[in-house]
Amino acid sequence: MKKNVLIIGAGGVAHVVAHKCAQNNRALGDIHIASRTVAKCQAIVASVLDRRSLQQPGVLQAHALDALDVQATAALIRATKARIVIQAGSSFLNMAVLSACIATGAAYIDTAIHEDPDKVCETPPWYANHEWKRREACAAAGVTAVLGIGFDPGVVNAYARLAQDAFFDRIESIDIIDTNAGSHGRWFATNFDPEINFREFTGTVWSWQDRQWTANRMFEVRREWTLPAVGTQTTYLTGHDELHSLSSLLDVPSIRFWMGFSDHYINVFTVLNKLGLLSEKPVALPGGGEVVPLQVVKAVLPDPASLAPTYQGLTCIGDKVRGTKDGQSREVFIYNVCDHAACWREVGSQAISYTAGVPAVAAALLIADGTWDVHRMANVEELPPQPLLALMDRMGLPTRIQDAQCDRPLAEALAGAAPDASNDAQAAVAAPRRKARVA
Numbered sequence: 001m002k003k004n005v006l007i008i009g010a011g012g013v014a015h016v017v018a019h020k021c022a023q024n025n026r027a028l029g030d031i032h033i034a035s036r037t038v039a040k041c042q043a044i045v046a047s048v049l050d051r052r053s054l055q056q057p058g059v060l061q062a063h064a065l066d067a068l069d070v071q072a073t074a075a076l077i078r079a080t081k082a083r084i085v086i087q088a089g090s091s092f093l094n095m096a097v098l099s100a101c102i103a104t105g106a107a108y109i110d111t112a113i114h115e116d117p118d119k120v121c122e123t124p125p126w127y128a129n130h131e132w133k134r135r136e137a138c139a140a141a142g143v144t145a146v147l148g149i150g151f152d153p154g155v156v157n158a159y160a161r162l163a164q165d166a167f168f169d170r171i172e173s174i175d176i177i178d179t180n181a182g183s184h185g186r187w188f189a190t191n192f193d194p195e196i197n198f199r200e201f202t203g204t205v206w207s208w209q210d211r212q213w214t215a216n217r218m219f220e221v222r223r224e225w226t227l228p229a230v231g232t233q234t235t236y237l238t239g240h241d242e243l244h245s246l247s248s249l250l251d252v253p254s255i256r257f258w259m260g261f262s263d264h265y266i267n268v269f270t271v272l273n274k275l276g277l278l279s280e281k282p283v284a285l286p287g288g289g290e291v292v293p294l295q296v297v298k299a300v301l302p303d304p305a306s307l308a309p310t311y312q313g314l315t316c317i318g319d320k321v322r323g324t325k326d327g328q329s330r331e332v333f334i335y336n337v338c339d340h341a342a343c344w345r346e347v348g349s350q351a352i353s354y355t356a357g358v359p360a361v362a363a364a365l366l367i368a369d370g371t372w373d374v375h376r377m378a379n380v381e382e383l384p385p386q387p388l389l390a391l392m393d394r395m396g397l398p399t400r401i402q403d404a405q406c407d408r409p410l411a412e413a414l415a416g417a418a419p420d421a422s423n424d425a426q427a428a429v430a431a432p433r434r435k436a437r438v439a
Contacts, residue, residue: 009089016357111150182313
């Protein structure tokens with residue numbers, strides 16, 4: 001069993017990861033939190049202790065670290081005897097932290113795709129541009145690297161695999177829908193790192209349609225969905241991480257990502273973008289020196305973690321899957337609903353950070369007990385989904401299944417799905433059905 005966890009980052013997601021690791025420290029061992037700003041790590045430690053999140057007495061320490069320094073990160077992994085590293089910091093750090101894990105043999109987990117600070121919305125498939133180039137190195141070192149195990153990407157990938165394994169003979173389309181019906185009460189704020197948030201939406205929108213990449217402009221394609229718990233929500237076709245692995249690893253003709261945006265968000269975003277304030281390129285100042293406009297905007301906006309105390313309402317995220325089963329057309333919605341206020345009461349977070357952080361810790365538990373310790377690099381849809389979803393049911397993110405007949409919990413839906421849809425983890429280990437060519 002792998003023991004001891006090093007958490008990289010000290011933002012909203014890392015805060016949740018630390019609390020959830022603490023709640024499971026009997027299985028995960030010592031917990032270490034590292035970031036450039038050690039005071040933020042210390043604040044997370046204080047929060048875990050104040051809320052009595054530790055399952056049992058144990059090590060909980062903060063460390064100063066520049067995670068872009070591979071040698072320093074490797075040294076900290078060795079010093080803490082960490083066998084699992086959860087990269088919950090900026091996605092700019094992914095490749096550096098992954099390199100440190102390969103050097104030390106520690107398992108690697110991240111929650112989003114790597115981003116190059118000098119590039120915005122690279123052409124598909126993004127994983128092939130960065131992470132997948134280290135597949136052979138991970139395999140040679142016997143390092144387990146689980147990519148993109150937040151909620152989206154992450155859990156929605158597991159939902160897609162589950163649909164393929166248990167509910168369909170053939171899938172024609174997957175529409176991933178991410179809506180937030182909550183309110184934080186601020187005039188304008190982003191729910192996670194503003195720099196990463198805005199970068200997602202300033203480039204071309206890429207979606208996988210009819211087995212090819214299709215380009216659109218941001219906010220060009222709009223669609224309304226009537227969803228459980230949150231009602232009718234307006235969403236827009238958006239490019240997103242999970243499309244890049246799902247399109248290569250599952251044999252599905254069309255996979256799209258839809259995110260909910262208010263008219264107010266779109267108006268503010270449009271003005272900032274047209275003024276050039278969302279540019280990641282340095283701008284010379286009239287009096288000398290230079291600034292990066294996007295970093296200035298980030299600096300003046302509220303810290304996403306500060307939104308948590310007054311956040312109210314629900315999120316609904318899931319996969320709308322269409323296809324055939326036993327020769328009949330079928331549509332299934334596999335989803336989770338999360339309550340902002342409940343997240344605050346439990347761990348001092350809002351639901352956006354909670355839904356990203358909990359799955360990463362579930363993955364750590366599955367690596368620790370051997371279920372997901374595959375000694376190679378894997379995207380979530382390459383791993384058995386049912387152990388993950390069963391764990392998340394117990395950790396605060398239950399899955400529900402909605403079809404034409406009813407809306408029911410995951411376990412109940414699986415019980416009536418098919419003889420081979422058992423909750424036995426070993427029954428789900430086989431690789432997903434794939435296309436003949438993998439990028």
